[in-house]
Amino acid sequence: MTQTSNNYDVIVIGGGNAALCAAITAAEQGAQVLILEGAPKPYRGGNSRHTRNFRCMHNAPMAVLTDSYDEQEYFDDLLKVTGGKTDKKLARLAIRSTEECYRWMEQRGVRFQPSLSGTLSLSRTNAFFMGGGKSLVNAYYRHAEKLGIEVRYEAQVSHLQLNGDRVDWIEFEQQGRTQRLSPKSLVVASGGFQADTDWLAQAWGPAAKNFLIRGTPYNRGVVLKNLLDQGAESVGDPTQCHAVAIDGRAPKFDGGIVTRLDCVPFSVVVNNQAERFYDEGEDVWPKRYAIWGRLVAAQPDQVGHVIIDAKSINLFMPSVFPPIQADSIEELADKLGIPADGLRITIDQFNGACRNGDFHPTELDGLATEGINPAKTNWARPIDTPPYYGYSLRTGVTFTYLGLKVDETAQVQTPTGPIKNLWAAGETMAGSILGQGYLAGFGMTIGTVFGRIAGQEAANYASH
Amino acid sequence: MQAIELINLESESSPFQALDPLQDARRQLEICNACRYCEGYCSVFPAVHRARSFSDGDIQQLANLCHNCRGCYYACQYTEPHEFDLNVPRVLAEVRQQSWQDHTPPSVMARAFHRHGSAIAVLSIVAMALLLWLMQTGADHAEGFYGLLSHNAMVAIFLPAFGLPLVAIGIGLRRYWRTIGGEKLRLSHLKDAFASAAQMKNLAGGHGDGCNFEDKDRFSHARRHFHQATMIGFLLCFGATGIATLMHYLLNLPAPYSLASLPKLFGISGGVLLSVGTLGLGVLKLKAERHLADARVWGGEMAFIGLLFAVSSTGLALVAAAGTDWLTLMLAIHLGSVLTLFVLMPFSKMVHGFYRLAALIREAQLKPH
Ligand SMILES: Cc1cc2nc3c(=O)[nH]c(=O)nc-3n(C[C@H](O)[C@H](O)[C@H](O)COP(=O)(O)OP(=O)(O)OC[C@H]3O[C@@H](n4cnc5c(N)ncnc54)[C@H](O)[C@@H]3O)c2cc1C
Ligand code: HEM
Ligand code: SF4
Ligand code: SF4
Numbered sequence: 001m002t003q004t005s006n007n008y009d010v011i012v013i014g015g016g017n018a019a020l021c022a023a024i025t026a027a028e029q030g031a032q033v034l035i036l037e038g039a040p041k042p043y044r045g046g047n048s049r050h051t052r053n054f055r056c057m058h059n060a061p062m063a064v065l066t067d068s069y070d071e072q073e074y075f076d077d078l079l080k081v082t083g084g085k086t087d088k089k090l091a092r093l094a095i096r097s098t099e100e101c102y103r104w105m106e107q108r109g110v111r112f113q114p115s116l117s118g119t120l121s122l123s124r125t126n127a128f129f130m131g132g133g134k135s136l137v138n139a140y141y142r143h144a145e146k147l148g149i150e151v152r153y154e155a156q157v158s159h160l161q162l163n164g165d166r167v168d169w170i171e172f173e174q175q176g177r178t179q180r181l182s183p184k185s186l187v188v189a190s191g192g193f194q195a196d197t198d199w200l201a202q203a204w205g206p207a208a209k210n211f212l213i214r215g216t217p218y219n220r221g222v223v224l225k226n227l228l229d230q231g232a233e234s235v236g237d238p239t240q241c242h243a244v245a246i247d248g249r250a251p252k253f254d255g256g257i258v259t260r261l262d263c264v265p266f267s268v269v270v271n272n273q274a275e276r277f278y279d280e281g282e283d284v285w286p287k288r289y290a291i292w293g294r295l296v297a298a299q300p301d302q303v304g305h306v307i308i309d310a311k312s313i314n315l316f317m318p319s320v321f322p323p324i325q326a327d328s329i330e331e332l333a334d335k336l337g338i339p340a341d342g343l344r345i346t347i348d349q350f351n352g353a354c355r356n357g358d359f360h361p362t363e364l365d366g367l368a369t370e371g372i373n374p375a376k377t378n379w380a381r382p383i384d385t386p387p388y389y390g391y392s393l394r395t396g397v398t399f400t401y402l403g404l405k406v407d408e409t410a411q412v413q414t415p416t417g418p419i420k421n422l423w424a425a426g427e428t429m430a431g432s433i434l435g436q437g438y439l440a441g442f443g444m445t446i447g448t449v450f451g452r453i454a455g456q457e458a459a460n461y462a463s464h
Numbered sequence: 465m466q467a468i469e470l471i472n473l474e475s476e477s478s479p480f481q482a483l484d485p486l487q488d489a490r491r492q493l494e495i496c497n498a499c500r501y502c503e504g505y506c507s508v509f510p511a512v513h514r515a516r517s518f519s520d521g522d523i524q525q526l527a528n529l530c531h532n533c534r535g536c537y538y539a540c541q542y543t544e545p546h547e548f549d550l551n552v553p554r555v556l557a558e559v560r561q562q563s564w565q566d567h568t569p570p571s572v573m574a575r576a577f578h579r580h581g582s583a584i585a586v587l588s589i590v591a592m593a594l595l596l597w598l599m600q601t602g603a604d605h606a607e608g609f610y611g612l613l614s615h616n617a618m619v620a621i622f623l624p625a626f627g628l629p630l631v632a633i634g635i636g637l638r639r640y641w642r643t644i645g646g647e648k649l650r651l652s653h654l655k656d657a658f659a660s661a662a663q664m665k666n667l668a669g670g671h672g673d674g675c676n677f678e679d680k681d682r683f684s685h686a687r688r689h690f691h692q693a694t695m696i697g698f699l700l701c702f703g704a705t706g707i708a709t710l711m712h713y714l715l716n717l718p719a720p721y722s723l724a725s726l727p728k729l730f731g732i733s734g735g736v737l738l739s740v741g742t743l744g745l746g747v748l749k750l751k752a753e754r755h756l757a758d759a760r761v762w763g764g765e766m767a768f769i770g771l772l773f774a775v776s777s778t779g780l781a782l783v784a785a786a787g788t789d790w791l792t793l794m795l796a797i798h799l800g801s802v803l804t805l806f807v808l809m810p811f812s813k814m815v816h817g818f819y820r821l822a823a824l825i826r827e828a829q830l831k832p833h
Contacts, residue, residue: 049541111671113504117513131539132501138681258498320498
């Protein structure tokens with residue numbers, strides 16, 4: 001057991017991947033480290049506990065990663081998804097460090113496995129954690145314990161006292177008590193603000209109240225807001241979040257990976273008025289996964305309904321809850337709570353617009369509708385074979401883009417220069433590199449790389 | 465700052481507690497099938513991912529593939545207090561138990577002994593007393609053990625006590641095989657299944673760091689090693705008895721045997737391994753979290769471990785007691801525990817080896833090559 005002490009070299013705010021990488025690195029440098037995790041122990045690990053892989057460059061087959069994925073290709077992929085909204089220097093730094101991170105993670109107890117069934121497309125680029133993100137988080141907490149790092153759960157940081165170019169003290173609540181500590185240096189790794197729906201509503205309007213949050217309820221951006229209010233510089237679009245369309249029956253928080261639905265390309269998607277609103281067959285699903293969150297958010301009541309028939313029910317990954325099933329379109333409409341005659345008309349129009357042709361579920365097959373708007377440009381087959389199946393869709397928010405601006409040493413910036421004893425890592429500074437869009441596995445990359453940098457810098461500073 | 469409402473951590477009774485284990489296992493495995501994070505831990509998950517829906521037979525088969533390593537509990541982001549309330553190791557342990565109890569005739573006996581360690585203890589004492597009584601009434605005028613209990617009396621007791629339970633196990637396995645839709649056996653299936661049983665491959669965990677058992681999410685090989693000792697020890701003891709029987713009938717060489725003889729060598733080394741193994745398994749079981757297995761049978765399982773320990777330790781004590789006054793009592797206790805172990809084979813944890821082998825054979829039939 002470590003003794004409680006008030007003379008911490010480094011305090012790390014947050015208890016997810018970025019926080020743990022920072023804490024471990026600092027402790028390995030000999031620093032006395034305290035982790036303040038806002039969540040209770042069973043929910044420790046923030047959104048990191050929901051992850052499954054990290055994106056890793058490699059010039060030749062490496063452990064579970066097949067083939068090669070070099071720096072340039074990785075960088076080009078990032079440019080594509082962000083539309084150039086990235087800090088190129090930080091991005092290259094992150095990418096280049098990933099190969100070394102893989103070993104670092106393994107040495108600290110993280111175990112990898114080949115890409116999961118149903119995710120073959122990622123076997124070259126992404127290293128999967130055996131057991132998923134929670135097992136990664138568990139391994140890091142075990143390792144932290146061995147290093148003598150102290151961890152306090154349900155310790156929610158509410159304020160950092162900025163005084164010129166330093167943080168003098170911090171305040172946090174634990175078990176109803178407010179406490180103050182003055183460490184030599186600090187790392188902020190407390191994620192984004194997506195769990196604060198009031199904040200989301202500032203950008204999205206009241207519709208945001210109907211959004212589901214895919215990850216932890218504890219990332220409410222309290223520390224982020226506190227620092228921005230005191231003049232820390234921000235990056236990333238304050239109005240944007242990464243959102244996908246998920247099963248409408250998912251819990252409000254923490255539904256995680258299982259609530260995703262992969263059936264949109266083989267379906268007709270309608271809103272509450274039983275009207276179609278977008279081309280369901282625009283591209284292969286992983287590429288179109290993210291736009292549907294916003295499409296659904298723009299519909300009345302922020303819901304959509306996916307309609308498929310017996311021909312397609314086995315073409316996608318199984319869903320967490322069984323689909324709603326009916327023998328007729330009208331019955332299905334009733335069960336989904338949308339107008340039956342409206343759905344009948346929409347499906348009849350759609351079916352009438354389908355042409356004959358070859359259907360290939362795994363590639364763009366060009367099997368498009370004719371004469372309806374919006375068109376469905378691939379995989380358009382009539383919905384005519386009972387039983388019919390339906391899922392309701394809601395917007396599921398993964399993370400927000402607004403974050404703290406940092407430099408290559410992960411140090412937090414103000415318009416007048418860096419804050420001398422404050423570093424940031426993970427989601428809370430990811431906007432610097434991921435200005436928009438998303439690249440699967442890049443969240444954990446940013447957290448690991450900048451967590452390690454921040455931990456190292458914070459420990460160095462504390463030892464002076 | 466507005467205090468964040470903490471999720472209620474009081475374990476309110478789960479809405480899924482009303483489900484019977486088969487239904488709840490189905491519910492949970494359907495969640496796993498959408499998640500797949502645990503695919504690398506064991507052969508249960510790849511088998512789940514091959515299907516989209518699960519019959520009762522499928523679920524019982526999956527339950528018998530699971531070896532309760534608990535990796536998928538500690539790694540799961542949906543365990544309580546999350547509303548999905550996943551606990552795959554427990555629900556599969558419950559289904560597994562149910563499948564043994566339901567398939568083995570007579571299932572009243574199975575239910576009684578699986579659940580009640582005290583029933584096992586009472587039966588052991590009755591068996592010991594019975595043997596002690598027999599010894600005091602009708603012994604041969606022979607040397608050694610047979611001087612205490614005649615060879616014929618031993619055979620008259622132990623042959624049916626061994627044979628009838630095997631018949632019950634056989635009937636149970638046949639029923640199980642039908643439930644899970646097993647096909648005709650081929651040699652390649654058997655080879656595959658025995659190979660993974662012999663190495664306890666699955667208890668190594670997908671990454672080779674072992675399983676989670678005695679210290680929450682820490683991986684360790686302790687359980688695997690103690691189990692290996694238990695299993696090999698048991699087989700050696702069993703071998704010792706087999707060899708002695710052959711020596712008696714075929715070579716006309718009745719007991720007692722010298723220390724350097726095969727039965728003694730097998731028996732002593734097996735006895736030591738079995739004692740150490742069961743002691744270890746018992747200690748680990750005390751440390752492990754009980755709610756990750758079928759809590760209803762914890763007592764029965766513990767008593768079974770105790771019974772194995774009694775068999776091995778009293779066997780060793782017999783060697784030590786040779787020529788002393790304690791021999792009669794020790795022999796009664798030893799033979800009484802062996803008798804109980806035999807009689808309870810179909811109705812105790814002992815059946816796990818049989819069912820697990822059946823499940824591994826079925827998996828060898830189903831898995832893509
Ligand atoms: C369902 C889902 C799946 C995902 N899958 C992947 C994937 O496979 N690969 C990938 O790279 N990315 C994935 N992501 C994104 C990934 O989760 C994040 O990029 C990453 O986890 C961020 O790590 P972090 O440490 O910065 O934040 P988090 O892991 O969210 O940690 C933030 C921590 O801060 C704590 N905290 C918050 N506020 C306070 C406070 N005031 N005081 C104290 N502590 C506080 C929280 O409790 C939490 O422990 C996924 C996200 C979701 C939602
Ligand atoms: C076919 C060979 C065998 C296989 C594949 C096998 C497999 C297993 C597995 C996977 C477990 C843990 C699962 C659980 O607790 O439900 C287990 C437990 C156990 N095994 Fe075996 N086993 C075999 C043979 C034996 C033999 C021959 C013995 C000794 C007679 C034995 C004694 C035990 C004991 C005592 C436990 C319980 C440990 C506990 O309750 O914590 N096993 N076995
Ligand atoms: S046990 Fe949990 S983490 Fe593992 S596959 Fe099932 S749902 Fe996923
Ligand atoms: S407890 Fe172990 S063996 Fe059983 S399903 Fe989970 S990971 Fe597989």
